[in-house]
Amino acid sequence: MAEDVVDLCAALLRIDTTNHGRGESAGEREAAEFVAAHLEAAGVPATLLEPAPRRTNVLARVPGTEPDLPAVLVQAHLDVVPADPAEWSVPPFAGIERDGYLWGRGAVDMKDMVAMVLSVVGTWAREGRAPRRDVVLAFVADEEDTGACGAHWLVDHHAGHFAGCAAAISESGGFSHRTFDKRIYPIGTAExxxxxxxxxxxxxxxxxxxxxxxxxxxxxxxxxxxxxxxxxxxxxxxxxxxxxxxxxxxxxxxxxxxxxxxxxxxxxxxxxxxxxxxxxxxxxxxxxxxxxxxxxxxxxxxxxxxxxxxxxxxxxxxxxxxxxxxxxxxxxxxxxPPVQAPIDSPWFDAMADALRAEDPEAVVVPYCLGGGTDAKAFSRLGIDCYGFAPLYLPEGFDYRSLTHGVDERVPVEGLRFGARVLDRFLSS
Missing domain, CATH: 3.30.70.360 (Alpha-Beta Plaits)
Incomplete structure (x- = not known):
């Protein structure tokens, strides 16, 4: 079993989970089985659910030391958009590490987050640690199309798994953005x-x-x-x-x-x-x-x-x-409909604290996502949804243009930074 977040991410990138839309997909099953195996190895039971053949979702819960506290949901999608190999400098599903980056479709959207979460859960198991509150996990299918085989289906048919979740984190926030002499970290509080x-x-x-x-x-x-x-x-x-x-x-x-x-x-x-x-x-x-x-x-x-x-x-x-x-x-x-979560919130404060603990110069601000995520599904359950998939990015690295873009890649040190930040946030 891989333990390092970079190795975990590379392995996930080598699994083709292309979602072509309109019901045509390679399917998420192999990636879901990979995730479930790593959770089980860390002592976390995992449930696989398929609303359609090969459209696989993984649900799990890591018990906290104070189970009476509201739980936090970590949700991440396993599917990726198509990639034309003729346009890429490397094969899109090779999971190649080169020049300090990990290359592959899904590197920033969003198998990096999946790998960081698996890394944190594995670290807890090896070090005998547990989070303060229950951490509910959902690794879902079909975000890159309608969510009908993923988050929306889970909310409609398995809402009980998310009972007690007060807040959720997922993609599109918590990454560093160099502006003049400042490092700005936007946390998604709306979309x-x-x-x-x-x-x-x-x-x-x-x-x-x-x-x-x-x-x-x-x-x-x-x-x-x-x-x-x-x-x-x-x-x-x-x-x-x-x-x-x-x-x-x-x-x-x-x-x-x-x-x-x-x-x-x-x-x-x-x-x-x-x-x-x-x-x-x-x-x-x-x-x-x-x-x-x-x-x-x-x-x-x-x-x-x-x-x-x-x-x-x-x-x-x-x-x-x-x-x-x-x-x-x-x-x-x-x-x-649009999604909004509170800005003046202990959840936002905890995310900001975790970022500043790893980067004391971090300027943490709320922002609104221009597009959409599976937060639209989970917010239907009354869960406050935030965009928080932390990454430290090199100056000049155009992270947002690589989402669905050619030569998608993520800095390996940025991945390790993100795993540390997630550990701080989810532990405390």
């Missing part, structure tokens, strides 16, 4: 909602050479033009406001909440952490119309990636409907 839409326009089919005032393609294109022209207003949620104020104070730059765009522009590299979360967004991504150049089709459709900030969903959808007009109907492909 935008996901309201993916399919738009459909219908009209009169006919010959492409003839006049047609009922052209479905034109109806759709015109509606998309109006949608693209929307200028969504700034909406400062608690997490975003706190990020702007605290980062501005740390960097010593003026903060003007009446001109948020100008304020963010003064943040340098830290602007990327907040620029997508001061507004909602409506981004057309898929078009489908026609089958022959001289035929006007009877229908045309598009798909739009809609992201909503907490408290703005109804307002945003009303603006979308106004832009689409009467000739285009919409339906939800996915409709998951």
């Amino acid at each position: 935008r909602g996901t309201s993916h839409l399919r738009l459909t326009a219908t009209g009169r089919a006919g010959h492409g050479s003839r006049r047609n005032e009922d052209n479905a393609v034109l109806k759709l294109v015109n509606a998309l033009g109006r949608l693209a022209a929307l200028r969504h207003p700034v909406r400062l949620t608690p997490a975003v406001r706190a990020f702007i104020e605290q980062v501005g104070a740390a960097l010593g730059v003026p903060v003007d909440l009446d001109d948020v765009d100008a304020t963010i522009a003064r943040f340098g590299p830290a602007a990327k952490l907040v620029e997508n979360t001061v507004r909602n967004s409506t981004t057309p991504t898929v078009l489908d119309a026609g089958y022959k150049v001289n035929v006007i089709p009877g229908s045309a459709s598009a798909e739009v990636d809609v992201r909503t900030l907490p408290g703005t969903v109804d307002e945003l959808l009303a603006a979308v409907d106004d832009a689409l007009g009467p000739d285009v109907r919409r339906e939800f492909l996915q409709h998951q």
Whole structure:
């Protein structure tokens, strides 16, 4: 059994758990069996659950020394997005260590976190230690698609496993981000909602050479033009406001909440952490119309990636409907509300303390995730969900661009730092 967090991560990267979406997947079974075997070796019983063949989830619980305290959930997904080997410098599933980095699909999203958790649990077993409170573990399938075989299925069918969990941690937070002379560590306390839409326009089919005032393609294109022209207003949620104020104070730059765009522009590299979360967004991504150049089709459709900030969903959808007009109907492909957890919380304070214990110069701030995670599922159980998968990253390392990107990799010393931080947080 591997013990070092780097060896654990490398082994996980060598297991192909590609999720192609729309129900097509290599499956998470081998990775789930790997995780379960390591938990069992550390004396932690593990349960494997499959809602569909090879779509495997792992559940476990590490008892704490004070079991009456609220439990903490650690949730991480085992699946990864596709990788085209022709685009990569190394084979995507080789788990190669090179130049101080561990390379492979899933290195930062999010088999690094899986490895860090296994490393911490293994360390507790070897050293005869236990966490203060129960640590509930969920290593899940299908996060990279709908969660129907993973977190959402578990919440619907196995909610009892999460009884007593007050807070949860998972991906997309706790990593270092160098900005000027500061190391900023954003902890995810919110994330935008996901309201993916399919738009459909219908009209009169006919010959492409003839006049047609009922052209479905034109109806759709015109509606998309109006949608693209929307200028969504700034909406400062608690997490975003706190990020702007605290980062501005740390960097010593003026903060003007009446001109948020100008304020963010003064943040340098830290602007990327907040620029997508001061507004909602409506981004057309898929078009489908026609089958022959001289035929006007009877229908045309598009798909739009809609992201909503907490408290703005109804307002945003009303603006979308106004832009689409009467000739285009919409339906939800996915409709998951935004997520928010408290910033002024002992959970947030404990995460910040664990980071500062390993990096005394850490500037820890709350932030809002622009995309989405399985927090949307677990928050349905009343659990406060945080993005906290700690990593120490070298200056100039563009961590966020490697998520779903080519040549995904994670620094090996960053992994070891993250395991130490997780140990501090989960132990105490």
